[in-house]
Amino acid sequence: MTQELPQTPDGTDESPYDGPSKSQLKREMHALVDLGRDLVDLSPERLKQLPLSERLYDAIRLAQRTTSREGLRRQIHYVGKLMRDAPADEIRTLLDTWKNGSREQTQAMHRLEALRDRLLKDDNAFTAFLQKYPHADIQHIRTLIREGRKEAAANESLRQGQEPQRKHYRALFQALKALQDPDTEA
Structure with missing residues (x-):
């Protein structure tokens, strides 16, 4: 024997519970x-x-x-x-912001690496760089690029098992990173 649900005045069945399942x-x-x-x-x-x-x-x-x-x-x-x-929603939002923030930082680092590689390969990239960052220490950046190119040329002639030099390669990256930081911009 089945129990019938009570009906509303318009003839539809009335559910005894309207909350979440x-x-x-x-x-x-x-x-x-x-x-x-x-x-x-x-x-x-x-x-x-x-x-x-x-x-x-x-x-x-x-x-x-x-x-x-x-x-x-x-x-x-x-x-x-x-x-x-x-406040779970507020906590989730903060956690998501922290996770996405690190994703954004990673993308910024990849952009800096790509800029460094362009600067080491192409002189025209340096001209575009100077237009974007007129406050940069031109002489210092130019020296790092020149020394980085020398390092790359020396690394190409290394024998198997020898460690490549990366001192100026890394220094150029750090100089570019310092230009990106809002704390160091004038």
Whole structure:
């Protein structure tokens, strides 16, 4: 015998419960536990930058000190339980910003490496570089390029097993990096 659902005045069935499903609640809890696991992997300096309650912060620090595998698993689940009262969306946003920030830094380093390689191979690249960075120490950069080219030529004639020289190659990169830093720009 099946039980009929009560009907609304317009003749449609009325659902006795309108909240999230049990499966949805479990997914949300697993997401909070995963977020808690990510928080346990952070350094104490990063944790202090997050909007965490004192109780949650202490639970995370305890999990970081826990060496037992089962104890760590339990503590991470406890951190996930405490995450219910924390601003999880705000924390996720900050974590994402930190991760993407490092991605952006990596891309900036790749751009600097490409610029260095162009400067070592092409004199016209130096002219374009000077137009973009008129405040650069022209003589210093030109010296690093010249010495870097000498290093590259010497490295081509090395025998198998000999270490290539990279002193000026690296120094040129550091000089370009210093030009990119907003703290060093005038």
